[in-house]
Amino acid sequence: MLTTFMRRADGTARTIESAADLAAEWADPGAVVWIDMEDPTQEEVRAVDAVIDLDDEAWDDCLRGLQRPRIDEYENYLFLVVYGLLDPEQGADGQPRKLAAFCGDRFLLTVHHEALPSIDRLRARCQQHAAHVLGFGVDHLLYNILDAMADNYLSVSEAYEGQLEKLEDRSLQLAADESVLRELADLRRRLLELRRIATAQLDVIEPISEGEYDYISEALGRRFAHVRDHLLKVVEHVDSLRELGGGVRDNYHAALAVRTNAVIRTLTVFASVLLPLSLIAGIYGMNLPVWPSSAQRWSFWAVIGVMAAVAAGLLWSFRRKRWV
Numbered sequence: 001m002l003t004t005f006m007r008r009a010d011g012t013a014r015t016i017e018s019a020a021d022l023a024a025e026w027a028d029p030g031a032v033v034w035i036d037m038e039d040p041t042q043e044e045v046r047a048v049d050a051v052i053d054l055d056d057e058a059w060d061d062c063l064r065g066l067q068r069p070r071i072d073e074y075e076n077y078l079f080l081v082v083y084g085l086l087d088p089e090q091g092a093d094g095q096p097r098k099l100a101a102f103c104g105d106r107f108l109l110t111v112h113h114e115a116l117p118s119i120d121r122l123r124a125r126c127q128q129h130a131a132h133v134l135g136f137g138v139d140h141l142l143y144n145i146l147d148a149m150a151d152n153y154l155s156v157s158e159a160y161e162g163q164l165e166k167l168e169d170r171s172l173q174l175a176a177d178e179s180v181l182r183e184l185a186d187l188r189r190r191l192l193e194l195r196r197i198a199t200a201q202l203d204v205i206e207p208i209s210e211g212e213y214d215y216i217s218e219a220l221g222r223r224f225a226h227v228r229d230h231l232l233k234v235v236e237h238v239d240s241l242r243e244l245g246g247g248v249r250d251n252y253h254a255a256l257a258v259r260t261n262a263v264i265r266t267l268t269v270f271a272s273v274l275l276p277l278s279l280i281a282g283i284y285g286m287n288l289p290v291w292p293s294s295a296q297r298w299s300f301w302a303v304i305g306v307m308a309a310v311a312a313g314l315l316w317s318f319r320r321k322r323w324v
Helices: 019-026 042-051 056-063 117-134 138-169 181-208 218-284 299-320
Strands: 002-007 013-016 032-038 070-073 079-085 097-104 107-112
Touching: 002 019, 002 042, 002 117, 002 181, 013 117, 019 032, 019 042, 019 181, 032 042, 032 117, 032 138, 042 056, 042 138, 056 079, 056 097, 070 218, 079 117, 079 138, 079 181, 097 138, 107 138, 117 138, 138 181, 138 218
Parallel strands: 032 107
Antiparallel strands: 002 013, 002 032, 070 079, 079 097, 097 107
16 A cells, blocks of 8 residues: 655655655645555556666565564655554564665665554654645654653563553462463563564664664754653563563462472371371271270271371370371
């Protein structure tokens, strides 16, 4: 899907829906253009490339595979590869979604194969106020996208924190089962992925915030420092959550040890009660001519009574010691 927003030199705006119209409007040297391509077709790629001559290798990188976040400077534009995340509370799988961007002096081209919240929000703003939004320049558009991504990273990490707190509550329960460990392992994997992406994204934002590129204004470069700070906060938050995850695992193992000890204590009590009863039954079953003789009718009930008395005495003793 190809969506293009253009602001002409006279301040008017237009939404372009065809490559032919894009080529015609591109002839205006004062026009500012944002082209968004979501899951583009080969025809759309060729049409855009015919208007804006872009490097073939950069095209290949943005259309294929998952590259590490990076920023490259070409003669007439910057090329960036960054990643967005969806909030897991919305049912997302936590997998990063790639966004490639070409940023020139008067155009921004974004290419992605899946929907991204940062792009969707900016597109909605442009549909209502394209002239105003594009009036700040294409570098400001890029800033809005990357800033929204960083904010969403923080939202994702906070959602993970909520999941981890629920796991912590479950891990403290004696009835906690192995599903706690499975869910914890999956959450720790997603936290590691978030940290890896946020750290790599920092390498993209850092040179922009330091004003190393001509296509980003110096004033806006200072605003990119806030994006960098947000990413640093995400990394620190993820590190603290990973430590908390270790505590959840320890809680589970502690609860497991308590359950195991309770089972062993119960078995020990039963064994302690049955052992003297087995001893009495074994001695009585030897059929020796001693009391109580098996020839006596009351002998069986006498032995049963002794066994019951021994069992009751042991249970009373265990209860006094709070073993049962």
